[in-house]
Amino acid sequence: MIKSMSDRLGTLIIANVLAASTTAGMSAIGMWISIIVSPGETGLGNALGGGLLFGLLAALYGFIISFPVYLVGLIVVGIPTWWILHNSGRTSVGAFSITAAIESVIAGAIVFRLLAPGTELAAPLLAIPGGLAGWIIWRRSYRPLTPPPAPPS
Template sequence: MKTSPLCNVGAVLAGGAVGGALLSLEWTLAVFVEALLRGASPRELALLMVMPLLVGFYALPGFILAMGVLGWPVWALLHAIGFRSQRVAIVAGATGALIASIVLMAGLNGWSMIGLIWLVLPGAAASWTVWRLAYRQAVRPPPARPS
């Protein structure tokens, strides 16, 4: 299969968008559940509906930037040494996101187990998206019946 990390800008952008959107969804869900558990008013819960837009405003560009700066070189290296499977992509994305969360938490001086795993799912989903777009087989229609 002929593909190159250098030719798949769209795959990296799409992967970053998927990761950022999933991070926004995770964050919104966590805040919403916390508000429900503490007995927030219906008005406050209604205001939380705009949370995905607010979080996404930062999460989408941040994840796209991280995919371009960190994910792309890792992908190019893995591609060059022949590691191109779906499993490798998912593990690499989850591991990269875990490392990024450790670095972020060290910079913010706040450690928690939830904080460590917060980015793992979006990282895995982002790298799976890149793998899917870059390495998918072209869908071909079945051959026509001979007449």
């Protein structure tokens, strides 16, 4: 289990960056696919180039928007949830990943509904970055450490 406050903060930062980066990657892929599927009159070659450019912009925008949102979520919802799971003895990778995925979907649906009504249907996609954040928190907190091999005698 993570002992020091700096380790706990480091775990939250890593989980946040992983979740925001995953959201950014999903944004880029979505933009790229949407431009490739409907290239318009410019042709497929120009659509590929435009898709990559707009995909990178979507990824940057997705990271900038999702980083503070996931940070607030990890602090406001994630820390109390970790405390509850830890104190109830539910410290498996599945418990952390599934709980984080469900919380991410619910929080995403609420945020999407408030900021852009009608987009909450995309909230289930947030299970992926949420589950990854839960996995990284479990991995850094509860995965058993394997001791180094004993030196030969």
